[in-house]
Amino acid sequence: MTGRSLEEYTAPVEDYLKVIYEIERASGAAATTDIASRLAIAPASVSGMVRRLADQGLVDHERYHGVRLTDEGRRVALRMLRRHRVIEAYLTRALGYEWDRVHDEAERLEHAASDELIDRMEAAIGAPGVDPHGAPIPTREGQIDERELVSLAELEPRQMGRVVRVSDDDASRLRYLGELGLVPGARVTMLDRAPFGGPIRLRVRKAECAIGPQLAGSVWVEVAE
Amino acid sequence: MTGRSLEEYTAPVEDYLKVIYEIERASGAAATTDIASRLAIAPASVSGMVRRLADQGLVDHERYHGVRLTDEGRRVALRMLRRHRVIEAYLTRALGYEWDRVHDEAERLEHAASDELIDRMEAAIGAPGVDPHGAPIPTREGQIDERELVSLAELEPRQMGRVVRVSDDDASRLRYLGELGLVPGARVTMLDRAPFGGPIRLRVRKAECAIGPQLAGSVWVEVAE
DNA sequence: AAGCTAAGTTAGGTTGGCCTAAATCATATG
DNA sequence: CATATGATTTAGGCCAACCTAACTTAGCTT
Numbered sequence: 001m002t003g004r005s006l007e008e009y010t011a012p013v014e015d016y017l018k019v020i021y022e023i024e025r026a027s028g029a030a031a032t033t034d035i036a037s038r039l040a041i042a043p044a045s046v047s048g049m050v051r052r053l054a055d056q057g058l059v060d061h062e063r064y065h066g067v068r069l070t071d072e073g074r075r076v077a078l079r080m081l082r083r084h085r086v087i088e089a090y091l092t093r094a095l096g097y098e099w100d101r102v103h104d105e106a107e108r109l110e111h112a113a114s115d116e117l118i119d120r121m122e123a124a125i126g127a128p129g130v131d132p133h134g135a136p137i138p139t140r141e142g143q144i145d146e147r148e149l150v151s152l153a154e155l156e157p158r159q160m161g162r163v164v165r166v167s168d169d170d171a172s173r174l175r176y177l178g179e180l181g182l183v184p185g186a187r188v189t190m191l192d193r194a195p196f197g198g199p200i201r202l203r204v205r206k207a208e209c210a211i212g213p214q215l216a217g218s219v220w221v222e223v224a225e
Numbered sequence: 226m227t228g229r230s231l232e233e234y235t236a237p238v239e240d241y242l243k244v245i246y247e248i249e250r251a252s253g254a255a256a257t258t259d260i261a262s263r264l265a266i267a268p269a270s271v272s273g274m275v276r277r278l279a280d281q282g283l284v285d286h287e288r289y290h291g292v293r294l295t296d297e298g299r300r301v302a303l304r305m306l307r308r309h310r311v312i313e314a315y316l317t318r319a320l321g322y323e324w325d326r327v328h329d330e331a332e333r334l335e336h337a338a339s340d341e342l343i344d345r346m347e348a349a350i351g352a353p354g355v356d357p358h359g360a361p362i363p364t365r366e367g368q369i370d371e372r373e374l375v376s377l378a379e380l381e382p383r384q385m386g387r388v389v390r391v392s393d394d395d396a397s398r399l400r401y402l403g404e405l406g407l408v409p410g411a412r413v414t415m416l417d418r419a420p421f422g423g424p425i426r427l428r429v430r431k432a433e434c435a436i437g438p439q440l441a442g443s444v445w446v447e448v449a450e
Numbered sequence: 451a452a453g454c455t456a457a458g459t460t461a462g463g464t465t466g467g468c469c470t471a472a473a474t475c476a477t478a479t480g
Numbered sequence: 481c482a483t484a485t486g487a488t489t490t491a492g493g494c495c496a497a498c499c500t501a502a503c504t505t506a507g508c509t510t
Binding site: 235237266267269270274277288289290 | 496497498499500501506
């Protein structure tokens with residue numbers, strides 16, 4: 001029994017599972033308030049939903065100590081991540097969308113698209129493996145590249161690297177990163193950093209620029225030795 | 226004031242308006258039970274929703290005498306029709322879907338797609354003007370070809386015509402029509418018809434076939450004189 | 451004109467998913 | 481170790497959209 005139930009879940013449930021997956025990757029277990037702030041709803045509402053998710057066997061909940069996805073919950077979360085990222089990739093490659101406009105569209109479509117549509121979209125653009133912001137696309141079978149990356153904020157002076165991924169959830173930030181050339185594939189060299197969260201200077205494609213620590217934290221690189 | 230409100234409507238509301246539009250085209254006013262059967266819900270539920278639609282100014286309701294769309298209601302309905310048909314056309318032309326598989330996918334996507342996405346899809350396939358089943362696609366501005374068509378069931382013996390449109394809401398019927406060659410563009414000649422709803426014999430692309438009256442009622446033609 | 455039937459509506463209930471306000475728990479700190 | 485603080489849960493509501501059962505209306509038919 002591989003739990004192949006073709007159960008359908010509501011859009012809110014799918015959204016909860018997706019953010020729980022992301023928080024869990026970063027922090028081990030997903031806390032109520034973290035989920036609430038990511039979904040922009042009240043913490044009390046999360047408590048209620050968490051009970052329903054636990055009843056359905058999608059999460060394990062230890063009272064007052066956050067939730068973790070069950071295998072089934074993770075399966076659903078990865079399917080949503082796959083959908084979201086395939087849609088983003090398709091919109092940019094096949095329909096001419098800019099990379100800062102695809103997130104919201106994908107956020108709605110991911111709940112309506114069938115697995116078949118996702119597979120066809122993926123095939124139509126040559127199964128790129130990553131979305132327009134460099135995030136890995138899980139396979140149909142739920143495999144995903146979970147390599148840990150280093151953010152620009154963690155880079156030491158004189159270290160060089162290649163931008164692999166940027167955070168996709170803020171359109172204006174994406175536009176700014178695009179202007180700076182901080183896009184997946186770009187080579188960067190850390191020049192220097194002010195102490196205690198000050199600005200960071202770097203060289204990006206032969207130009208120099210300075211960015212704040214918050215922005216630096218939403219760009220991840222692969223360090224070249 | 227052109228009623229440009231960018232209001233959002235729920236998926237159920239959009240579905241109600243769409244079927245009310247279609248029933249109204251055929252019967253003048255949309256009766257509660259007609260709406261209920263098209264949406265596969267109980268008539269009592271329709272009464273409840275109709276009140277809400279009337280409160281929002283989307284329909285005019287005369288108690289015990291059905292509903293009609295207001296201008297705003299018609300605007301929303303035509304936008305949904307446009308979305309549905311552009312999506313169907315896009316799925317067949319850009320993603321290789323068969324014409325009998327697009328309806329359900331479109332039924333879900335039409336509530337999630339932005340106007341911009343619909344416009345881009347339409348442009349990407351060259352703005353065909355009709356969906357894969359021959360139904361006209363409303364323009365962005367809500368213009369639609371509302372020509373009255375003649376169904377095969379109404380054709381007289383020896384009359385000839387060209388198939389313009391077929392009903393899209395049943396996949397198995399579509400597959401059968403496809404096998405017979407009764408697809409938009411096909412030339413047909415009525416041979417003879419049994420009286421009182423008996424089978425109808427016709428010639429379709431040099432072959433002869435007989436179909437029942439119910440099937441004949443879901444194929445519309447343009448009569449050649 | 452009475453009465454029958456089908457169509458439509460009302461009444462009352464359920465569920466999911468959200469809310470605010472009021473407890474309760476965990477934990478760090480004085 | 482007592483307590484303040486922040487995180488979490490409970491209690492109690494609300495709303496959209498559905499349901500069934502019971503009632504009302506419209507529109508014949510006889």
